[in-house]
Amino acid sequence: MVSRFGNSSRRRGYGDIHAVNLREMIFIMIFVSFDMILGAYLIGNMTALTVKGSKTERFRDKMTDLIKYMNQNKLNKDIRSQIKDHLSLQYENTYTKASVLDDIPIALRSKISENLYIEMVQKVPLFKGCCDEFLKQIVMKLNEEFFLPGEVILEQSSAVDQVYIVSHGRLEEVAIGENGSEELIANLEPCSIFGEVAVLCNIPQPYTVRVCELCRLLRIEKQSLNGILQLYFTDSRQILNNLLKGKDTDLRIKQLESDIAYLITKQYSELALRVNSAAYHGDLYHLKDLIKSGADPCKTDYDGRCALHLAAAKGYEEIVRFLIQHGANTNCIDNFGNSPLFEAVKAGHDRTALLLIEDGATLNLEDAGWYLCKAVMGSNIDLLKRLLENGVDPNSRNYDLRTPLHFAAAEGLHLVANILIKFGADVLSKDRYRRTPLDEGRACGSKPLIKILEQAKEACLARHMVVERA
Template sequence: MEGYTWIGSLKLGDYSYANFREIDLAKRYITSLYFAIVTMSTVGYGDIHAINIREMIFVMIYVSFDMILGAYLIGNMTALIVKGSRTERFRDKMKEVIRYMNRNKLGKEIREQIKGHLRLQYESSYTEASVLQDIPISIRAKISQTLYKPYVESVPLFKGCSAEFIQQIVIRLQEEFFLPGEVILEQGSAVDQLYFVCYGALEGVGIGEDGQEETLLMLEPESSFGEISILCNIPQPYTVRVCELCQLLRLDKQSFTNILEIYFVDGRRILSNLSESEYGGRIKQLESDITFHIGKQEAELILRVNSAAFYGDLHQLKSLIRAGADPKNTDYDGRTPLHLAASRGYEDVVQFLLGEGVDINLTDQFGNTPLLEAVKQGHERVAALLFAKGAKLSLKNAGSHLCTAVAKGDSDFIRRALAFGADPNCGDYDHRTPLHIAAAEGLYLIAQMLVEAGASVFATDRYASKL
């Protein structure tokens, strides 16, 4: 019956649908569509409602289906919106970590520490450090200097270091946060990170053989830790534990080492500062380790300078010396860069080293001077340059050397040696002069060269033998 249906009982204003079968089909269709849309988009309404049991059942099924469909659509739209967001990444990472902890049956304490650190990373993910990751390196370097340079400059470890060195450190720093109770470095472990404290507090704890803990030092802002293990290549001497929420700046060991290879003078200053630090003075062994590494760095630096001179790399040599390397230092054989440059015939390198005030007549462990090295190797232009600056052959046992050269017929060496100050009348252990050997061997040209250089034709040897 028409009156016992939703549309038959419908009355909108003064208009009634009691005899809806007589109403225009288009109007009935629009009214039915209105009922369907209102039913689907709302839960309960006033003027349009079910009248009989069949309509009630239909509406219940219809609205239930609508709720399920709506929830599905909203859920998918939400998933599309948050897809790739940091919230989703945090949840996914937390799920993976929980599965890992369950699989390995980790204890409750370490579980809470891991979860707390992940939450801290999530909450601090929009700090200055994360913002910098998407900025070009050149701009990031300027921002890093503004943010981190005041902290690094005030660290006692870098006292007296150059501004260029500090700048290279600053642009490679990474920012991290740690919760109270977390252990950052453990005693006896190998360390590959250097840390600087921005704010917060940490404690350095030493663990004795009896297992008892002793607080060795407190680490507050403008402090650093990890440098002892990195610089001295020894295990971490104490455990570092967080006392209160702290912000740290981290620098990896490889980057730090690469910077020290360039700014080696600052490296020596850092080792000196470390030996004078509060903790460095408390361990005598640490002082000896630092002294050893300072000596090792000095030896490596001398080898780098000598290597540049040996290969004629004037640009590298200038860079090393301007950075603080001393060209007057000698290597394990007592050779200076001037010895090596002269032996290789690098005139430009020799000229540069002379301008740096290198000892021109220093002899190495074999008794060779730079001039003698140039003469031996036949580099006459270099030898002439050194001789003009006042260099001397300083040829020990000159008589024996010249006599041996005459016996070998090495006229070139004899000529160069005589030209640069060798005495043609020096004798060997038997008081024989080079002219004795030339005459005995019938070496006319060498004998003529010696006579023209001033060799005496009346010299006698130990056996009173004349020429």
């Protein structure tokens, strides 16, 4: 049989196997079919191994899942077409995605982003006047996206959590009326920005933004933008001012003027609280970062207290020195009439008080008599001494014209009276009821106290006689 096959093949040119009967034909058909199936199986597996994990496989799987989703939810043809077109466009531009750079160090990614986007961002009107460091932080958070003509990027009255910069292409901003009519507001060309009003002012999107021609957009998330704005306070205020200036011709946006002014005021207040918090907790490094970012060391909180008040009260010498070097007002008075020096003196921080005095600080007590009388009544001798040593008049009076010596004599506090007299308290001063400290002492009946007051009276009369003779 082999010889017959061979001779036949040589004569007819059909190869090594040639069927000459039905049984051989059936065998050859089964063999060839098996060979084709095996070959297809092997080629298919080799192809699958080749594309496994590739962007083609991911795109195919994503498209399969998307088709299942659309079928399950019975989406109409227009939406199906738009979804497929957008997904295909994103697939064709996969290498512009930020995910390509995931394995690259942040420092190098920063340089790449700066090289790609910094010139574009510098031309955006919203960022005019902002520092280079701020702009570098912005470009690091940008992601590219491509959109086809007819796609709606942002819808009117929707909540927005992204801001877009136009890199290439053209879009239109339209206002949609209640009856469905459209009014063209503006054409968005390269270097334009949209979504910023809704994000910065925390309001619904004022207009619908629609693509007119194939465009490339640079997107930054709201959370990322807000995080950067919190670090760069000066640039944050500059952006809000730019937002207000850039919308002067738009009557609808002009109504946001009060909202933007409120945001600026709110930022000032929150910044003052953060600076005061850093000073109160002794966090010098955080305080330096805040001041470096544009925080005002003289800004006060709702109680009129600045960072220097809190640092002085805590005795943080380094922070007090740092604030003085950066222009803090050493004689700032809070809503309670207290100065930073008084806070340091009251808490017994002598070295901190000395730093303030060297810079020209004074106690500036609006009601010194009340503070001295309170110290006497509380038998707070240390505070009393510190106040007197820092120049508070021992003859300061309260609302009844009573001096601290009146209270000391009335309570029989001969040690306190002695301290007051050494600092120049007048034993003959009269209150509203024409009573002197000596009268109060005699009424109290304390012999040591009366003796001290009598001696002080004699010394006072002797001084008056010397003055009269002179």
